[in-house]
Amino acid sequence: MRTLRDWFDERLGFGAVIGFLEKKDVPRHKHTVFYYTGSSILFFLGIQIVTGVLLAFYYQPTLAGANPSVARIVTELPLGWLLRSVHSWSSTFMIAIVFIHLLGIAFTKAYRRPREATWITGVLLLAASLAFGFTGYLLPWDELSLAATKVGTNLPRSIPVVGAWLTGVMRAGEDVTGDTLSRFFIFHVSVLPIAILALLGAHLFLVQRHGMSVPLEEERKGGKGPVLPFWPNFAYREAGVWLILLGLLVTIAVVAAPGLGPQADLMSPAPEGIKPEWYFLFMFQTLKLFPARILGLNGEMVAVLLMMAGMGLVAVLPFIDNRPAERKGKIITGLAWAGLAYAVVMSIWGLL
């Protein structure tokens, strides 16, 4: 085994990477549990790629073929229903852990200098993950997903100046058609995977470059607190977390496998009870609450612009929160808690 390792090392030079990993330490403190979130996301991403490729073996991204091909996968192909169920649930798990990861970083203020770039790549990764969820949701082409996509792609329209054009880009025209399906498909299987892999590379490089961040209180203690070597101590623990997540995923996928609605009809009225995937619920509910007109301006436009402003703030949070240890930092933490509470309440409300 060692000679095999040496063979590769001589040609590819892994030695440096392995040497680095052997020296890498993970700080131990009361928030150490959040360090597991990153690799968990990677775990689910891997599952998504594998199940996604397998689903794409039989999925047909055409207007006529989409729904029947999914129906075929779910009914005829051996364990096709489980594959699709895993893919669907794993996307939920992955985005849930992305949010937990984001919250952990935000509340421990791990984005503070010099890790601002890591935060920015992270926010872009969040956007890519949500885009994955959004584009994937349309692919079965059933009534619910068509309706949800119509609503979702209508949103940019309210942005002044570029709104209608943006909607046109997303929909490949003014309406949702077979071209929309093709566009969403190629984004889901080609453009977004390349983007997420590139962003992931940058994100991981930056994380390794700066090392694991510690919460402010730990930093104040100065020096080095207790640590755990990444290899093998932390890595084995991560493997344990992965095992548990795998078990939960497969169990839920078996017990609560999603069905497939009837094929979407572009001409028929919208079905009742449309709602987007849970991670968009808080935005959906917010939009529902906004009145049609506010101070003479289009209500939806105000809502969309407010949401974009909010997202922009989140993206540049490290630059706003440039004095994390002082009062300004505490205020921002308070606002972050408020934002979280708002999102949770709106999501639950949107469910009811």
Place this chain on the structure above:
Amino acid sequence: MNGRRRWVSILTILALAPCLAAGILGAGSQDAPEARAQQAAVKAPAEGTEAAPRPPKERMAVVVLLTWVWISILVLFWLLRLRVREADRVFNMGLRRTAGKAPEERGH
């Protein structure tokens, strides 16, 4: 469980519970428009709402698979625990691994 861990667990459950609920509810609501469409009996036969149909033989296979997955997870978890404890022991003894590895001992 000390206070912090409890908070983390609560937060995690709070964060994951809505998604679980949404997913399960969403899976159920996929059938609702289908039922209504059938009652309305508009144009084409509103078929195609398969909620993961499973013949009894396949159900058995799936239950077996699930049981095997969980048994494997428990076994692997236990083995991993052995490894983690060993790694922690080694680390706490201050035997941080350097470039060379000690040769494997032959039997104990």
Place this chain on the structure above:
Amino acid sequence: MKLPYSLFSRRAFLNSLIGGWLAALGAAFISPLLKYVVLPTPEPDQVSLPLADVEDLAAGSVQGFAWGNKPGLLKKAEDGSFIAFVGVCTHLDCNVSYVVEQKRFYCACHEGWYDENGVNVAGPPPSPLRRLDVSVEGDALIVRRRA
């Protein structure tokens, strides 16, 4: 029989246990997935053609029919009996055609030729066209796989 020393260390044993069990867990997922990846699409055991469709076939001419996913070729001999072939070249799987003037089957991919009984006569095909059994039952022509 007690050995003076263990054949392998505890470490090696545990390593193999972990690796082996992981492999078993993986296998539990991989084996059904293999069936998913390579779908068995068996050929049909038999195909039934309405007699009315083939009655008007001129002697010495050929008509195509669907044999599962492959093209089937139904030929009416001079004496009025039917013979059927799987119209797939035995060389590299191209679909063959029947050239009436020459009374031979032709594969355009590498210029392979079969005579009117499907025997390979020229070009690269290594063996004759696969025969299928034909029988008339009631008002249908049944094409069957050869036993």
